[in-house]
Amino acid sequence: MSVPHVDYGFMVNPWIGAIAFSFSIMVILGTHEMGHYLVARRNGVDATLPYFIPAPFILGTMGAVINIRSFIPSKNSAIELGLSGPLAGMLVAIPxxxxxxxxxxxxxxTIFGESSMFLxxxxxxxxxAESLVTVTEGNSLYLHPVAFAGWAGIFVTMLNLIPMGQLDGGHIARAVxxxxxxxxLSFIVAVSLFGIGIFTWAGWSLWGVIGIYLAYRGHPGSMDEITPIDRKHWIMVLVAIVLFVISTMIVPIKIG
Known part of the structure; x- marks a missing residue:
């Protein structure tokens, strides 16, 4: 994303944008997984420190992950574990x-060609964006690499909060x-995503296929399935729903 900024005179050196983007996205994703890690440890769940998975496409990474190596103690713990990553990541993605x-x-x-990418x-x-800048008719906001990293962090938050399988949203849905x-629900969401992808963004169809696999695998649940969810954790469920709503986009990426 940095090279066009240099070509149009908005940036002196493409490496500046590349480093700024890489640092920003790693901070967001790393914070997301550290949120999971710290909450897991607090709840007595054995988990590894986060590590990043490199990828060749535009983000340069498939995200950061932690491995959970023990059972989740209770439904309340599952809700905390599911919310902690998206909330931590969003709190960093916003600034x-x-x-x-x-x-x-x-x-x-008019500077955008037929192969331009719109988010x-x-x-x-x-x-x-609307609080900070005024974009008049015929113009568009040309995202700085740091802004793109912030957008990507919000996108990752949405993906993780999908109530399916063992995604973060899946942990919460399983507890509730x-x-x-x-x-x-996991199968319904997966099939719905596949259908939505046919009419909107093809990436959703891929997520639908992944979702069917996640739904088939199921969720191990928690050790204590008897103790009811308390008021504090119901509030956390509502926070997760709000985060999902404000980060949702039907067509994340459009070319041309």
Missing amino acids: ITIAGVMMSPIVPI GEPLIFKFI LGPINHRY
Whole structure:
């Protein structure tokens, strides 16, 4: 993303943007997984420190992961574990997005060619952008690499909060719904994503296929399935729903 900024005169050196993007996205993803790690340790769950998975496509990484090597003690613990990563990541993604938007130039739409990439606007990103800059008709916000990292962090938050399998949203759904309803929901969400992908963004169809696999694998649940969810953790469930809503975008990426 840095090279076009240099070509248009918005940036002196592409390495500046590349380093800024890489640092920003690693901070967001690393914070997401550290949130999981710290909450896991607090709840007595054996978990590894986060590590990053490199990838050749535009983000340069498939994210950071931790391995959970023991059972989750209770439904309340599962909710904490599911929310901790997305919440921690979002709390870092928001200031990074703000900084990135403030560094992003406003340009005429005419500079974009047929192969240009346009990004979806989740509610939280739209609110930040419209609060900081005014984009008049015929113009567009040309995202700085740091702003793109913030957008990617919000996108990752949405993906992880999908209530399916053993995703973060899946942990929460399993605690709230129980094993049978969680499995049904996982399959319904997976099939829905596959269908949505046919009409909107093809990436959703891929997620649908992944989701069917995750639904088939199921979720091990927690050791204590008897103790009910308390008020504090119901509030956490609502926070997770709000995070999912404000980070959702039907068409994340559009070319041309």
